Amino acid sequence: MDNAARALLNRLQLGLPLVADPWGALASELGQEPEAMRQHVADWLADGTLTRFGPLFDVARMDGAFTLAAMAVPEERFEAVHQQLLTLPEVAHNYRREHALNMWFVLACTDAEQIAPSLKHIEQITGLAVFNFPKLREFHVQLYLPV
Template sequence: MDDLDRRLINRLQLGLPLVRQPWQVLAAELGCSSSELLDRLHELLVDGVLTRFGPMFDLDRLGGAFTLAALAVPEARFETIAELLGDLPEVAHNYRREHTWNMWFVLACASEQAISETLLRIERLTGLVPLNLPKEETYHVGLYFPV
């Protein structure tokens, strides 16, 4: 990772400009071409330096629903179940925690009913009962990790 990669990652954490050509604006800010900037972003994703790049939507305001959930997964099945969850379109992401409930994931669905149905489907697919942790209050935490 060179200086441009670091500056790109730092700048992307602040959001994209809301203009017709955001890549041109960012490229001008960073002193490169928009094609170079997009190539760098693609390489950072392919190399796994960045795991996700995309918009964040407030599902509540759009009429949807989401929840945090967890599974207590036997270690021998962890990778298999992680892949299974990763293949479900409703699963925004999943990750390991050092706890009895060792696999945590976020579900994003069109409705509360769809959340319930998805949790039941996960139970049927895995044989494990998910712990559902719906949000009680919304907090906005602006994280910034300078590289």
């Protein structure tokens, strides 16, 4: 990774400027071209340097109800179950983890009363137990990993 890419990756961890043209503002700040910066991000997403690029929302301030859920999915069924969950509009951020509970996802419903029935529905369509891990406390760690 060259110095320009490193500077961009470090700066993006602090967020995009909240202006009409955030890439233009970053270009001025870093002395880079906006299109080159967007291409870096596209390349990082393609090669796995980044797994996601987008906003983080304070879900506690949004309408609706959210919970973290996990499942122990047999390896031979993992892709099929993953695809099943992708069809459900309330399932987001469905990821594989190296753990006995190897599939983790966020469940987002319009209200708290829909969480339990939605988890039960997932159990019914997959035939697998779903473990619910609701947020008990909010932590703001301001994670920054300089590269």
